[in-house]
Amino acid sequence: MRILVTGTAGFIGFHLARRLLRDGHDVTGIDGMTSYYDVTLKQKRHAMLREFERFTCNEFMLEDAQAMENAFTRCNPELVVHLAAQAGVRYSIENPGTYISANLIGTYNVLEQARQCQPAHLMIASTSSVYGASKDVPFSESQRCDHPLSLYAATKKATEELAHSYSHIWKLPVTAFRFFTVYGPWGRPDMALFKFTANTLAGRPIDVYNNGNMERDFTYIDDLVEAICLLSQKPPRGPGESDPGASPVAPYRVINIGNSHPVSLMAFIEAIEKALGQPCIRNYMPMQPGDVPRTWADCSALQALTGFRPATPVQAGVDAFVEWYRQYYRAPQTTIAKQQ
Known part of the structure; x- marks a missing residue:
């Protein structure tokens, strides 16, 4: 297939593009x-993708409408x-304008081009943050998401609504998938796993928010990519579909992709300590x-559609990240005995 992926130099986009290229597709990034x-x-990341003959690389901002059209x-x-x-x-x-520009204007530009070229399926990334502080767990696609707690969540919910309107008016098959705390090799330096690993190896403390009283539905990157690939073959058909996130008026659905097993922040830190073989120095902080x-995904709709459910254990995923981190940064192996 001819596949266009935005964000191919990013953590998730890189992994997805590499998988698609290995599967023999033509990928424009x-x-x-x-x-x-x-x-x-x-x-x-982009240099690794350029090693594939079927990869076409574009580096421009989403807000550049002409470059997007080209x-x-x-x-x-x-x-x-x-x-x-x-x-x-x-x-x-700290930087609210960046979110309005990239997430709203950038997504609008993608939607406009999809409207004109009419791909068989448009897939858009959303986030578990749209569920806000809902106490109705696990989070299901049928829940209302009307009270975002951050501008990031608000812009991602807005992109879902923009996509739904385009889907309805232009009969464009759209899947919006909600990610739950994705982690793994080549991850983002601003994420907890990356920061905790880097700080611990450097002998610096880690900031533990809400005094450690948090839970996350950690989703390993390979599971996420597998789910996206399987969902790509299942474009929404339109009104009448029965899955929880399906629109009653458009070929559109939202769907969760998570591990369906929330892990406490303290247990996550212990997994990092075990992988590193040394303790983390904790700096307890209030909630940001x-x-x-807490986040917790109900992935029954994903399983019903694809037969797949993410299941990589957190320790296995953390071990894989730490192994990559050591190789990438040539971090020395610790001599401290692993924590039990």
Whole structure:
């Protein structure tokens, strides 16, 4: 297939593009190479993708409507996977305009081009943050998500609504998938696993928010990519579908992708300590504005549609990340005995 993926220099986009290329597809990648975190990491991801003959690389901002039109015209994609966005709950407090520009205007540009080229399936990344501080767990796609706690969550919910309107008016098959705390090799430096690993190896303390009283539905990157690939073959058909996230008026659905097993932050830290073979120095902090105490995905709709449910154990995923981190940064092996 001819597939266009936005965010291919990002953590998830890189892994998805590499999987699609290995499966023999033609992939057109788009990334703005923003400086939100280490650009060198993004450059190395794109360099690895360029090793594939079937990869076409584009580096421009999502807000550049003309560049977006040119990329879509050259690719004429049969499948579009829109992953690029300004991520991060805490960063949205400091730089709100970046989220409006990238997540709203950027997504609008993607939707406009998809409207014109009419791919067989448009897939858009959303987030578990849209559920806010809902106490109705596990989070199901049928729940209302009307009270986002951060600007990041608000912009991602807005992209879902924009996509639904395009789906309804232009009969464009759209799947919006809600990610739950994705982690793994080549991960983002602003995420807890990366920061905790880097700080611990450097002998620095880690910031443990809400005094450690948090739970996350950690989802390993390979499980996420598998789910996206399987869902790509299941475009919504339109009104009448019975899955919880299906629209009653459009070929549109939202769907959770998570591990369906929340893990406490303290247990996650213990998994990192075990993988590193040394203890983390904890700096206990209050809850950050816009953050939520717990996420938990109901993935029964994903399993019903694809027969697949993410299940990689957290320790296995953390071990894989630490192994990659040591190789990438050539971090020395610790001599401290592993914590039991």
